[in-house]
Amino acid sequence: xxxxxxEDDAEAAAYLVKAFRExxxxxxxxxxxxxxxxxxxxxxxxxxxxxxxxxxxxxxxxIGALRAQDIDTPALILSxxxxxxxxxxxxxxxGDDYLAKPYAFSELLARVEALGRRKPGGAxxxxxxxxxxxxxxxxxxxxxxxxxxxxxQPREYRLLEFLMKHAGQVVTRTMxxxxxWDYHFDPQTNVIDVHISRLRAKIDKGQATPLLHTVRxxxxxxxxxxx
Numbered sequence: 001x002x003x004x005x006x007e008d009d010a011e012a013a014a015y016l017v018k019a020f021r022e023x024x025x026x027x028x029x030x031x032x033x034x035x036x037x038x039x040x041x042x043x044x045x046x047x048x049x050x051x052x053x054x055x056x057x058x059x060x061x062x063i064g065a066l067r068a069q070d071i072d073t074p075a076l077i078l079s080x081x082x083x084x085x086x087x088x089x090x091x092x093x094x095g096d097d098y099l100a101k102p103y104a105f106s107e108l109l110a111r112v113e114a115l116g117r118r119k120p121g122g123a124x125x126x127x128x129x130x131x132x133x134x135x136x137x138x139x140x141x142x143x144x145x146x147x148x149x150x151x152x153q154p155r156e157y158r159l160l161e162f163l164m165k166h167a168g169q170v171v172t173r174t175m176x177x178x179x180x181w182d183y184h185f186d187p188q189t190n191v192i193d194v195h196i197s198r199l200r201a202k203i204d205k206g207q208a209t210p211l212l213h214t215v216r217x218x219x220x221x222x223x224x225x226x227x
Contacts, residue, residue: 001046001116002179003027006036006062007078008054016049019105020112022154024141024161026179033057043071046116049108052079052090060093067094074115078103129164132224134203134211136164145203155180156199163212163222172219196220 003025007013013029020027030036033054040048040062052059063075074096079086082100090098096118097111129136134145143150143160152160158180163171176192196212204210213221 001025001113002044003047003049003112004030004036004039004045005049006030006033006040006054006059007049007051008032009051016105016108020109021158023109024138024154024157025112026158033059033062037062037065040066040073041069041071043073045073047112048073048075049112050075050077050095052077052081060090060095063094074118076108076111076115078108129161129167131164131167131222132209132211134164134222136161143203145207150202152199152202155195156202159195159199160203160222163220166222168221168223170215170218170221175219 003020005013005016005020005027007016007029008031010031013031017027017029028039030039034056036048036050036054037057039045048063050059050063054062057065059077059079063077066073066075075094076097076099077090077095078099078101079090080101087098087100096115099108099111127137127139129138134143136143138161141157143152143157159176162176162179166175173192181191196214200210200212204212209224211222211224213223215221
């Protein structure tokens, strides 16, 4: 899932970004309510994690402004204010869930993943992706080819997950930078090439049919070469 964490405490935000990425999700950070509002308006995030007390625009006002524009991205409110009236106020402002501080990350993760399963029409993201004999199990957080598990680093897993989600489509460098690395610019490094090379070695080496392809001048694609 693609998460937007709107939190003005830099230490807390860094912890959450790191923890969610280690759990296999893509996470980016906005340090105030106005920045969070601007980023959330495009609707490309699966879940918003919103601190209630924010500079420039408080969390409840930010969520209310999004709802007024018919942006229905699920929002979980984090707050030190945990009384019943506080929770009711947060939910009535447009929040989908409310978690009082301090909290256990395991509970926050479970709540965020539950919100992320809410899709228009009741649809949910698949828990498995398959391309040829390559399989990715998003629940077990594993990848296998021909039944053999592939050892992947967290970034390699996210890269493979994104490519398999868009199997048969050209995935550009910009798409990868924004979705896997959370960069909104090209840092002019070979970071993508290095990770693609490592991933290709792990999933295609020794296999009769390569699955990961470079599309010259365009990007990369995972497809079943047998078709």
